[in-house]
Amino acid sequence: MTLYIQNDLLTTALMDGELVMMDVSQGKYFGLNSFATQIWSLLASPKSIDDLVVELMSLFDVTEDVCRADTTLFLQQLVDKQLVKVTTAA
Secondary structure, eight states: OOOEETTTTTTEEETTTEEEEETTTTTEEEEEEEEHHHHHHHHTTTHHHHHHHHHHHSSSSOOOHHHHHHHHHHHHHHHHHSSSEEEEEE
């Protein structure tokens, strides 16, 4: 099973309900809206997409299909930008 977890080398700050992150190694800033900030918060510990979808559906009024599609797309963007790490469960 594929799991995702925050890259712990990032500097983060919450500003007006949105998260701002800086990756010092890349010299880049990233901003997350409230939905993305919630996903980031859930990734403090390793989570699968299935785990994220269940938790997000309990927090937001969204269908499973939309939640899964949006979450999958966002996670891939985070992976591409090296903001989260991918691991597998033993």
